[in-house]
Amino acid sequence: MDAPRSPDAPDTSWIRHAIWWHVYPLGFCGAPVRPAGPAPAPRLRALLDWLDYAVELGVNGLLLGPVFHSATHGYDTLDHYRIDPRLGTLADFDDLVAACRARGLRVVLDGVFSHVGAGHPALARALAAGPGSPEAELFDVDWQAPGGPRPRVFEGHGELVRLDHTRPRTADLVADVLGYWLERGVDGWRLDAAYSVDPRFWAEVCQRVRRDHPRAWFLGEVIHGDYGAFVAESRLDSVTQYELWKALWSSLAERNLFELDWALQRHNRFLDSFTPTTFVGNHDVTRIASTLGGDGAVAAPALLMCVGGVPCVYYGDEQGFTGIKEERLGGDDAVRPAFPGSPGELAPWGRGVHRAHRELIGLRRRHPWLATAATEAVALDNTRYVFRAHGRHGGAHLEVEADIAAGWHVAIRGPAGHTLWRLDAEPDRS
Numbered sequence: 001m002d003a004p005r006s007p008d009a010p011d012t013s014w015i016r017h018a019i020w021w022h023v024y025p026l027g028f029c030g031a032p033v034r035p036a037g038p039a040p041a042p043r044l045r046a047l048l049d050w051l052d053y054a055v056e057l058g059v060n061g062l063l064l065g066p067v068f069h070s071a072t073h074g075y076d077t078l079d080h081y082r083i084d085p086r087l088g089t090l091a092d093f094d095d096l097v098a099a100c101r102a103r104g105l106r107v108v109l110d111g112v113f114s115h116v117g118a119g120h121p122a123l124a125r126a127l128a129a130g131p132g133s134p135e136a137e138l139f140d141v142d143w144q145a146p147g148g149p150r151p152r153v154f155e156g157h158g159e160l161v162r163l164d165h166t167r168p169r170t171a172d173l174v175a176d177v178l179g180y181w182l183e184r185g186v187d188g189w190r191l192d193a194a195y196s197v198d199p200r201f202w203a204e205v206c207q208r209v210r211r212d213h214p215r216a217w218f219l220g221e222v223i224h225g226d227y228g229a230f231v232a233e234s235r236l237d238s239v240t241q242y243e244l245w246k247a248l249w250s251s252l253a254e255r256n257l258f259e260l261d262w263a264l265q266r267h268n269r270f271l272d273s274f275t276p277t278t279f280v281g282n283h284d285v286t287r288i289a290s291t292l293g294g295d296g297a298v299a300a301p302a303l304l305m306c307v308g309g310v311p312c313v314y315y316g317d318e319q320g321f322t323g324i325k326e327e328r329l330g331g332d333d334a335v336r337p338a339f340p341g342s343p344g345e346l347a348p349w350g351r352g353v354h355r356a357h358r359e360l361i362g363l364r365r366r367h368p369w370l371a372t373a374a375t376e377a378v379a380l381d382n383t384r385y386v387f388r389a390h391g392r393h394g395g396a397h398l399e400v401e402a403d404i405a406a407g408w409h410v411a412i413r414g415p416a417g418h419t420l421w422r423l424d425a426e427p428d429r430s
Helices: 013-017 043-057 090-102 121-129 134-138 168-183 199-210 227-234 242-253 257-271 288-304 348-366 368-372
Strands: 020-023 061-064 068-070 077-083 106-111 115-117 157-162 188-191 217-220 277-279 310-314 374-380 384-390 397-403 408-413 419-425
Touching (some): 013 368, 020 043, 043 061, 077 090, 077 115, 077 168, 090 106, 106 168, 121 134, 134 168, 168 199, 199 227, 217 227, 242 257, 242 277, 242 288, 257 374, 257 384, 288 348, 288 408, 348 419
Parallel strands (some): 020 310, 277 310
Antiparallel strands (some): 068 077, 115 157, 374 384, 384 397, 397 408, 408 419
């Protein structure tokens, strides 16, 4: 649960009811990514025709990937205050937020503040003016490098230049950007590569922003490490639960449900102090349907929707989309595809997966206490796992059984033992 961190802790209790539809806009809207090229167009407006679809799916929030002006894929930002011309204008963005508001959908933006694109105009001015210039304070530059100043880069990517998070000017910039878009109506932020920044930086910046936006929610992208310690030091509200993501697909693929149980034991401890953000897919990983097949792409979210956390559904997963992440230039393209112009143009083969997602999200919404639920094993072996998810305040509980010895069999039962939802998919012997 979101335990208060101080007497004047921010009120983000609304997040306990949130289920996100996670969309990568450049891909979803069919924008050219590599090379970006001069292709300005109001592509962001394509999302307007999908908001009713999101509502019917059962989600109540839109978690948007990068929408700011960038060089290629969105994570090489050139201007944090400008909508990427490939997506449209500020007016297009404002209309999208207004349309979300009209449907009760909250909006979270993806903020890239670990680094910027190497072509950022402020970096060019800093390198030209030298280390004593005000803009030079923003960037992590080796001014004494042989051959001239050399910006330090993010994780070996030469096109991504690190910001200097030890300097007040950087904190001022990030706080200003966060506040600017919160003023325009968004509800929170996903902080990209938060793990690569000193958590004390996030604590300072978010504390400043919360003075004017106490209901803003901050999610940090953290892959490895001590999630609880990071949240405590950074004062963020949540982090990405990659441990559970990995255990979920791996335990199902390898028929080793002990791995899932171990991850859920750790997940229980995280839930004692914060509510992790959970998912079976995102813009950086191979699609669950490519890993487990179409029936496995139903079994995995069935389990996810019955454990604590803030669930995210990555666009296309609810239709059984496939796509393999590859470690090469353009290796993300397959998992960041364009959607058709309207829901009516979706292929019919995704209907069964979509129907299951609607049912599972509906079940989650009818049991809101699941957001902070703890789990305990009732029965466990390699291919059969029964666990009980129970509320932290009161006697509410569900019992979940997964039997993957042959095919995919998942049952979700209520307190009286009655079946609320069931998957019975026999192995494909074709």
